[in-house]
Amino acid sequence: MSREVHALAPDEFLEEVHSFEFWFHSVEGYLADTEFGHRPGTPEAEIPPDRRERLITALCNYCIGETAALEGASGLIGFAPNRQTKIFLATQVVDEARHLEVLMHRMTELGAKDPEAEIKRRATRTLPLFRRRLLELVASKDWEAAIFAQNVILEAMEFAAFQAHARNADPITREVLEGVIKDERRHMGFGENELGRRLAATPHVRARLLQVKRELDPLVLETFEEMLAELAIPRSERPELGRNYLATVERLGFTA
């Protein structure tokens, strides 16, 4: 794509950044020459058995988050307000499905024989609750609340968790997570843009979204606690993760 997107008028900018073409050119930069999210030549590190087990548990829970994101994004297409938004969400659907696939594939590389069974067995308490609530919002066809839960809260949660994990991960897991993080950045940008414009036009929506945030924040923070303990991430880094999540959400003015 030869056009400089930031030089475009607002309507043209949205048309461009929500398009398949834009997605196509974005992902080909970092997915070309990868297989299941990492370069084929990246060496497998020696991972002690207990750490390997904890890593598989973390990946299982990431899969629950990505499945929620896949089901949420696909459900949103049905009542998205316009063509550009539907097309963007379709790119997000395939991104989420790719994340699910690469994470499950990573589990098999680490020795998990039946990833789907492991996901059921190792799920944390809070993440399935978050998934259920997100899908309830999608099923109620409440566009603002569902986009907020999906593209702001869930994406911000994953973004913060994957960034923290990538810093401490083995080389292959790090590459897989870095590709996922690049996608999440695009999804969060969409959520912020979509809701930012709507909130400017209809400020009364904010109160409803604050209620959703109050409901979901404890689930997000508890999920972080469970996941970080599993990954043995130093206690000193754990508050930073919560702060990163809250800062992302606060950019939209949600501070309560």
Add this chain to the structure above:
Amino acid sequence: MADFLSAYSIQNWLESCPQGYLEGTEYGHAPSETEPGTILENPVLREDAVRGTVQLVVGERCALAASSGLINAAPDEASKRFLATQTLDEARHVEIFTQRLFDLGVKKSELEDVIKSYASPHLVAFAGVLLEKVDKKDFVAGVVGQNIVLEGLAFSVFEMQYAVNKDMNPKFAHTLSGTIADERRHVGFGENRIGSLLKEEPHKKPAIEKMQKEMSYHILATFADAFRRNLKAFEEGQRLGDRQRELTGAAPGKIEWQGANLAQLAPAEMEQLLANTVLKEFKVRLGRLGLEYQTPATP
């Protein structure tokens, strides 16, 4: 099942589609290709192209709604992941056919009005039958309606249009060739996945056969509508072709598709050929799934 579904992974899709036959394209065709002047400068041919493209947009919007809606009804992770790739394929088709409308001179501000005024009511009714199954989260009926009936229909229509446009409008022909490759993958998934599910739920067959009959009726009505409305454009195309041949002395062209020379067929004969091809394909594909093809009423 797992082995067959691994062929429909995101990794395979990335390698075959965005990094394969779409590499180097913009909106499905080479960046240098444009709509021919004969269409853009002739009001009758241009309107016919707009009308025809609107039907493609309407069909692809239906496919986008259906494939995304089926993800939450899919019984396993691998099917969800395949349907995610199909969702993006369908969104791409919506985008490239919408872009063709813009290339044909439709203003962005007029897009929805143009679609509303040209969309065939029978195609809209066809979409309604399918989306009702999707809304009810009926995965088996939804996949038969989407990946066998709708995709089978699109496959034949696109192939016929490809044959017609291959020499006359390479830009549109290239746009179509990428979608044909996608539809082939979607039909393959439908046939492979639904066969095993129908064995588990044979009681669903009568309702699915009824749906196929209803959808087939709307297909035939859409074709009748489309071929009746393009008579003027057909005559204009003939007139321009005759004049061109007078000037150049060239022999009449040949457009082969399904054993016929489309260049020599009248619109009613083309309609019959297309309808027969689509229904014959349904019969074969449904038969492979153990479903009995139901002959629709004649519109």
